[in-house]
Amino acid sequence: MTSMIERPAEVAAPAPARSRARRLPASAGQALVWFAVVALVVGPFFPLVYSSLRSKPIYLPGGTFTLAAYRTLFADPLFWTAVRNTVSFALGTTALAVIGGTALAIVCARTNLPGRKAYRLLLIAPIVIPPLGLIVGWLSIYGQGGYLTQVVSKNVHLPVWNLSSIPGMSLLGAVITIPVVYLTVQAALAGTDSWMEDAARSAGAGPWRVITRVTLPMLRQAIVNCTLLIFALCLEILGIPLFLGAPSNIDFYASYLYRSWSSGANPDPAFVSAGAVLLLVVVSGLLLLRARLSGSEQRFIAAGARGGGTYRPLDLGRWRWPASIGLGAYIGITCVIPLLGLVLMSGVKALTTLEAPWHLFTAENWRLVATDPTLRRSITNSLLIAGGGGAATVLLVAAATLIAHRSGFGLRRILAPALIYPRAVPGVILGIGFFWTYLMFTPGALVRNNLWGELIALCVRNLTLAYVVIYPSLARINAEFDRAARSSGAGWWTIARRILLPILRPALLAAFVLMFITLLGDYDPVVFLQKPGTEVLGVTMLQTWQRGVVGPVAALAVVQVGIVAIVLLLGTRILGRLRRA
Amino acid sequence: MPDIRIEHLSKSFSGPKVLDDVSFTVKDKEFVTLLGPSGCGKTTTLMCIAGFQTPDQGRIACGDDTFVDRDARVDLPAERRNLGIVFQSYAIWPHMTVAQNVAFPLRVRRMSKPAIRARVTEVLALVELSALADRYPHQLSGGQQQRVALARAIASSPAVLLLDEPFSNLDAKLRERARDWLKALQHTLGLTTIFVTHDQDEALSMSDRILVMNGGRILREGTPEEVYRQPRVRFVAEFLGQCNFLTGAIGTGPDGGEVLRTAEFSDGIKVQGRHDGPTGTIAVRPEDIEISSGIRPGAPGMGTEASVLHASYLGDHYHYQVAVGALQLSVHSQRPLAPGPVWLRIPPGVATFVE
Numbered sequence A: 001m002t003s004m005i006e007r008p009a010e011v012a013a014p015a016p017a018r019s020r021a022r023r024l025p026a027s028a029g030q031a032l033v034w035f036a037v038v039a040l041v042v043g044p045f046f047p048l049v050y051s052s053l054r055s056k057p058i059y060l061p062g063g064t065f066t067l068a069a070y071r072t073l074f075a076d077p078l079f080w081t082a083v084r085n086t087v088s089f090a091l092g093t094t095a096l097a098v099i100g101g102t103a104l105a106i107v108c109a110r111t112n113l114p115g116r117k118a119y120r121l122l123l124i125a126p127i128v129i130p131p132l133g134l135i136v137g138w139l140s141i142y143g144q145g146g147y148l149t150q151v152v153s154k155n156v157h158l159p160v161w162n163l164s165s166i167p168g169m170s171l172l173g174a175v176i177t178i179p180v181v182y183l184t185v186q187a188a189l190a191g192t193d194s195w196m197e198d199a200a201r202s203a204g205a206g207p208w209r210v211i212t213r214v215t216l217p218m219l220r221q222a223i224v225n226c227t228l229l230i231f232a233l234c235l236e237i238l239g240i241p242l243f244l245g246a247p248s249n250i251d252f253y254a255s256y257l258y259r260s261w262s263s264g265a266n267p268d269p270a271f272v273s274a275g276a277v278l279l280l281v282v283v284s285g286l287l288l289l290r291a292r293l294s295g296s297e298q299r300f301i302a303a304g305a306r307g308g309g310t311y312r313p314l315d316l317g318r319w320r321w322p323a324s325i326g327l328g329a330y331i332g333i334t335c336v337i338p339l340l341g342l343v344l345m346s347g348v349k350a351l352t353t354l355e356a357p358w359h360l361f362t363a364e365n366w367r368l369v370a371t372d373p374t375l376r377r378s379i380t381n382s383l384l385i386a387g388g389g390g391a392a393t394v395l396l397v398a399a400a401t402l403i404a405h406r407s408g409f410g411l412r413r414i415l416a417p418a419l420i421y422p423r424a425v426p427g428v429i430l431g432i433g434f435f436w437t438y439l440m441f442t443p444g445a446l447v448r449n450n451l452w453g454e455l456i457a458l459c460v461r462n463l464t465l466a467y468v469v470i471y472p473s474l475a476r477i478n479a480e481f482d483r484a485a486r487s488s489g490a491g492w493w494t495i496a497r498r499i500l501l502p503i504l505r506p507a508l509l510a511a512f513v514l515m516f517i518t519l520l521g522d523y524d525p526v527v528f529l530q531k532p533g534t535e536v537l538g539v540t541m542l543q544t545w546q547r548g549v550v551g552p553v554a555a556l557a558v559v560q561v562g563i564v565a566i567v568l569l570l571g572t573r574i575l576g577r578l579r580r581a
Numbered sequence B: 001m002p003d004i005r006i007e008h009l010s011k012s013f014s015g016p017k018v019l020d021d022v023s024f025t026v027k028d029k030e031f032v033t034l035l036g037p038s039g040c041g042k043t044t045t046l047m048c049i050a051g052f053q054t055p056d057q058g059r060i061a062c063g064d065d066t067f068v069d070r071d072a073r074v075d076l077p078a079e080r081r082n083l084g085i086v087f088q089s090y091a092i093w094p095h096m097t098v099a100q101n102v103a104f105p106l107r108v109r110r111m112s113k114p115a116i117r118a119r120v121t122e123v124l125a126l127v128e129l130s131a132l133a134d135r136y137p138h139q140l141s142g143g144q145q146q147r148v149a150l151a152r153a154i155a156s157s158p159a160v161l162l163l164d165e166p167f168s169n170l171d172a173k174l175r176e177r178a179r180d181w182l183k184a185l186q187h188t189l190g191l192t193t194i195f196v197t198h199d200q201d202e203a204l205s206m207s208d209r210i211l212v213m214n215g216g217r218i219l220r221e222g223t224p225e226e227v228y229r230q231p232r233v234r235f236v237a238e239f240l241g242q243c244n245f246l247t248g249a250i251g252t253g254p255d256g257g258e259v260l261r262t263a264e265f266s267d268g269i270k271v272q273g274r275h276d277g278p279t280g281t282i283a284v285r286p287e288d289i290e291i292s293s294g295i296r297p298g299a300p301g302m303g304t305e306a307s308v309l310h311a312s313y314l315g316d317h318y319h320y321q322v323a324v325g326a327l328q329l330s331v332h333s334q335r336p337l338a339p340g341p342v343w344l345r346i347p348p349g350v351a352t353f354v355e
Helices: A016-022 A026-042 A045-052 A069-075 A077-110 A116-121 A130-141 A147-155 A166-191 A195-202 A207-218 A220-235 A238-250 A253-264 A270-293 A298-301 A317-346 A363-371 A373-406 A412-424 A427-440 A442-448 A451-475 A479-487 A492-503 A506-519 A537-546 A551-580 B042-050 B100-110 B113-126 B144-153 B172-189 B200-206 B226-230 B234-239
Strands: B005-011 B017-026 B031-035 B057-062 B063-067 B083-086 B160-165 B193-197 B211-216 B218-222 B245-250 B259-260 B269-272 B277-282 B290-293 B304-313 B319-326 B329-334 B339-346 B349-354
Touching: A016 B269, A026 A373, A026 A412, A026 A451, A045 A270, A045 A427, A045 B017, A045 B211, A069 A270, A077 A116, A077 A220, A077 A238, A077 A253, A116 A317, A130 A147, A130 A238, A130 A317, A130 A506, A130 A537, A130 A551, A130 B211, A130 B245, A147 A317, A147 B160, A147 B349, A166 A220, A166 A238, A195 A207, A207 A412, A220 A270, A220 A506, A238 A253, A238 A537, A253 A270, A253 A427, A270 A412, A270 A427, A317 A551, A317 B113, A317 B211, A363 A373, A363 A551, A363 B211, A373 A412, A373 A451, A373 A492, A373 A537, A412 A451, A427 A442, A427 A451, A442 A451, A451 A506, A479 A492, A479 B083, A479 B144, A492 A506, A537 A551, A537 B290, B017 B042, B017 B057, B017 B218, B031 B042, B031 B200, B031 B277, B042 B083, B042 B160, B042 B193, B083 B234, B100 B113, B100 B144, B113 B144, B113 B245, B144 B172, B160 B259, B200 B226, B211 B234, B218 B234, B234 B277, B234 B349, B245 B329, B269 B277, B319 B339
Parallel strands: B031 B193, B031 B211, B083 B160, B160 B193, B269 B349
Antiparallel strands: B005 B017, B005 B057, B057 B063, B211 B218, B245 B259, B245 B277, B259 B269, B277 B349, B290 B339, B304 B319, B304 B339, B319 B329
C-alpha cells in the first residue's frame, strides 16, 4: 500500500498523454486498498470458524465436519469455572469503573474542584501506560509479595488484601478501564450545555440535587453505552488473570483459552477455536446492542472534540479541598506508586521489607535486558513492529479513510465498519484467527514463522485507533478543497497525495503516536503466534514472569514505559510545531 | 472560448425536482448570472456543469466537448472538463502558498517548471497579488483570498469560469469593490463566465444576461434592464427589488394602448406591452411612482389622492407606505413628506404586466 500512496513524484515533464496513461487508474488503486483492508479484517474469521468445526487440525489430511470441539469445551469443568470467574470479574469491574469514571468526569467537568484542569489530563494517563507495565507495577506494590502488602502484613501486622482474588483483580481492572468511562462521560458532558444545570440551580436546587436529578439523567445514554463497552472488554482480558490470577489458580475465559492452547497435550486443540468463536459471538452481540442503543460511530467524533464550555461550575463548598486531595491520592495510589514500584523492582535482587532496598540494589536485571538475546530481541522486535507497522498502518488506514469518506468508489460504505470492527474483536480471538489463516492459505506460509505474521496481527487488531484519529480530522476538511483540486484537473490519487494527506499531517502524526504506543504494549493477538526469534515485549514479559523471573520483567516494563514517555513527548512537541505552522 | 450549452437538465434528490428542464446557452465571452433564492437549483446547475453532480436527465456541452449526456451515457469526470471554479469558501488549500495554489492546476497538467513560473507570475500580476506570492492563505485578508481563488481558477486558461457566490464572505464595502474589479477583469480577459448568486445587486451590476431561477426552473431570462423593467413573472418582480402589484380590469386607453383600471385608479394605468383576457396584474416599482405633498388641481388622468401612513428614512431616499383607497403601496422618493394627504401618480409606461 505504501508504494501506492508514495507513487513516484512527477518525472521531469514527459509528454502529458503518456504520463497520464501510465498512472494507476484511481478506481483500481482504490479497489486494491479496499480489498486489502476488508481481507485483513474479515479474513481471519473464516479459518477460525472452520477450524472449530473440523475433527482434525486443518493442516492434517482428512477430518470431517463435527461439533465435537464444542462438546469437549462444554464438558470441561474448568471452562465453566473460567466462565463464572470472568462474569464475576466483569460485573465487579464494570460496576466499579462506571461508578468511578462517571463520578470523576462529573467532578472534573462540572464542579469547582481545585486542580481540575491537571486532573483531566492525569486521569487518562492509564490509557498511554503500557497495560503490562501497570499490572507488573501493581504486583510489585500491592501483590501478595508486594512492597506495601508486606509492610502492612509483616511490619504493621494488619489483615491484608488479596490482589489475586476476583475482587482484587476487579479493582485493577477498574483502574485500567476507568479512563474509557471518564472519556465517554466527559464527552457527553462537553456536548451538552450546562443551561439545564443552571436552570435547576436558579430554581433553587443545591449542587448534589443538580447532579443527581439533572446531570446524571442526562448522561444515561453515555453511561449505558460505556457499561456495555467495559463489560465486553472485561470478557477478553488476558493480562490480569495471567499475572494476578496465577497465584490463586483463577482462570478467566481468555487465560483459559491461552493455557489450554499452550499446555495442552495435543497441539492446537480445536476446542480453543470453539471457545474463541463463542466469545466472538457474545462480544459482537454486546457491541451490536451498544451500537443500536447509541449513535454508532458518532462517539469517536465526540471524544476530544471540545472540552468544557462556558459554564458556572457547581460549588463543592467545604468538600472542595478534601475531594481534590482524594483525587490526587487516587492518581498517586493507582499510577504513580506502581510505576515507582516498577522502577524499584527492576533495580533490586528481591522486593522485601526485611532489608532496605539500597542494600539489595543490583544491576543484574538491567544487565540481563542488555545481554540476554531473547530479551534484547523482544525490545528490537517490538520497536520494529511499533515503528514500521505503525507507519504502514497509518498510511493504509489514511488511504482507506479517504476512500471511505472522500471518493466515489462503489463499495466504500463497507470500509468504515471494517475499520472499526477489529478493535471490537477480542485480541486473542484475532490471534487464533490469524494463526489458522497463516496455516490454511499458501501466502500465509510466507509470514507464519517470522515477525511479519505478528506485525500483521497486531496492526490489524489496532488499526481502528488510527481510523478514530484520522476520520474526525478528515471530516473537518471542507469538501470544496477536493472539488477545487478536481476542477484544477487533479485525479483522486493526486488530490489524496497533494491536498488531503498534507492537510491531515497533524492527524497522521497523532495516529502514528497512538499506534506506536499501542503496538508497543499490545500482546493479546500474538500470544498464539510467537515463535523463538520473533519475541515481542508483551509476550516475553508474560512468559518470563510465568517462569518466576520477575526482576527482568520489571526492567522490560520500565523500558516500555520509558519508550512510550519519550515518543509521547516527541510526538506532542512535533505536533505542536505542526499545528503552529 | 466556446459556447456552453445546457439542455433539458433535470435532477431530483429523492423528492421534488431540484432541476426541472433547465436549458440555456452561454455564448463566448458572455457573463451570465443564475439568480435565485437558496434552494432554487442555481448551485445544483453549476455543480452539474462542473461535474460534481450528475443530472438525472439532460445534456451539457462545451463547444465540441460533451460534458454530460444522459441519453448517450457520457459523464466526463470533473477533472477533465477544463473549467475554472471559484467556490463560496474559496477553498484555498491551507498548506500551500499563494503561488503554489495558483501553480497547482498547471503542475497537474505537467507543464514545465519555467512555464509554470511564468504563468503564475502573470496571473498573480493580473489579480494584483504579485507581492504576496509566498504568503500562506491564513496570512491573507478575505478580499485577497478571493483573488487567490480567482487566480487559481483562471491559471490554466479554462474554457469557462464558474463562480459560486464568490462575494458572500466579504463585507458590504469590499463586496462592491470586488464586484467592479472582477467584472473589469472578466471583460478584459474575455472570460466566458457563469455566476451564481442570490444577491440582486451583484446580478444586475455584473451580468450581460441574468437567468432568474425558482423551484428548479428558469423563470425569466434577459439583460439586467429587461429582467428588472419587464419581470413578466410576479416572483421575478418581487425577487429583484421591491414591487407593488395591482390587479384590475384591462381596457383600452385614450391613445389605444392597454390600461388597467382598479377602483382606486378609475382613470386607468397605462401599461407597457399586451395582455390577453379581461383582467390582469401589473407590477410597479416603488421608485417609479411619483408622489408630492398637497393636492394639486390636476386634470383628469393626472393622479390620485392618497395618504402617507408611514415614512422611513433610508439615507439616499425615503420609503413611504401610502394608502390609496383600500390599497397600500410602497413608494420611494427623494422628497421628505409629512404624514397626511398626498398626490400620487403612476406615469405611463412604468407598469408592466406580470403573471
